[in-house]
Amino acid sequence: MLLSPDALETLRGRLVVSCQAYPGEPMRDPRTTAQVAASAVIGGAAAVRVQGLADVQHTRAAVEVPVIGLWKDGHSGVFITPTLRHALAVANAGSHVVAIDGTRRERPDGLSLAQTVAGIHADSHALAMADCGSFQDAAAAVEAGADLIGTTLSGYSGERPKTPGPDLELLAEIAAAGFGVPLIAEGRIHTPAQARQALDAGAFAVVVGTAITHPATITGWFSDALK
Numbered sequence: 584m585l586l587s588p589d590a591l592e593t594l595r596g597r598l599v600v601s602c603q604a605y606p607g608e609p610m611r612d613p614r615t616t617a618q619v620a621a622s623a624v625i626g627g628a629a630a631v632r633v634q635g636l637a638d639v640q641h642t643r644a645a646v647e648v649p650v651i652g653l654w655k656d657g658h659s660g661v662f663i664t665p666t667l668r669h670a671l672a673v674a675n676a677g678s679h680v681v682a683i684d685g686t687r688r689e690r691p692d693g694l695s696l697a698q699t700v701a702g703i704h705a706d707s708h709a710l711a712m713a714d715c716g717s718f719q720d721a722a723a724a725v726e727a728g729a730d731l732i733g734t735t736l737s738g739y740s741g742e743r744p745k746t747p748g749p750d751l752e753l754l755a756e757i758a759a760a761g762f763g764v765p766l767i768a769e770g771r772i773h774t775p776a777q778a779r780q781a782l783d784a785g786a787f788a789v790v791v792g793t794a795i796t797h798p799a800t801i802t803g804w805f806s807d808a809l810k
């Protein structure tokens with residue numbers, strides 16, 4: 584195992600930075616992703632999250648911290664590392680943790696979440712992070728054997744409203760259930776104060792993406808404020 588469950592302790596109470604550029608964007612280059620990730624580590628990121636096989640490979644070579652990898656295939660439905668094939672490719676690219684769709688929706692390969700997690704554990708050295716969209720997803724993901732659960736898909740899977748900021752209500756609800764699996768706050772955390780609130784709501788660690796690593800969006804926030 585590249586990262587033992589005990590080594591996950593290094594992430595407790597810490598910031599994880601998601602470094603992603605989207606298809607067609609100027610920064611959509613694995614070398615750029617790796618440079619952004621290395622910059623985030625200088626700023627205090629305890630781990631990084633990157634999308635795409637080449638991005639995982641380049642980032643692994645550029646940082647010493649754990650890499651959470653994923654492979655987005657498509658834009659709707661189950662698109663975050665949707666199948667076991669995608670997951671094993673992400674693991675083999677060097678990810679310490681593979682982030683997969685952790686919802687209760689049907690997966691394109693027909694496997695259950697439990698079968699997908701078991702497949703990751705059987706055929707790779709990676710841990711599995713389930714990107715969930717609701718409390719029910721989180722409970723099912725724990726049951727399925729996920730090593731970490733995230734609120735990544737809250738507001739995107741149809742079960743929860745898309746709150747302007749983080750879904751603190753969902754975080755608190757999952758934290759209160761005491762599932763015994765690290766709970767990662769992810770999604771629409773746009774300020775340091777919100778990151779703090781996410782930890783206070785019971786998150787084990789906090790993932791911030793857009794607000795740190797997506798200049799086009801950040802620029803839009805400032806530009807809009809001047810209109």
Ligand SMILES: CC(=O)N[C@H](C=O)[C@@H](O)[C@H](O)[C@H](O)COP(=O)(O)O
Nearest residue numbers: 601735739770771772791792793794
């Ligand atoms: C829903 C979805 O596709 N989420 C993706 C998952 O990897 C990314 O696009 C997000 O940037 C990431 O989750 C971090 O969230 P935020 O960028 O809001 O801090």
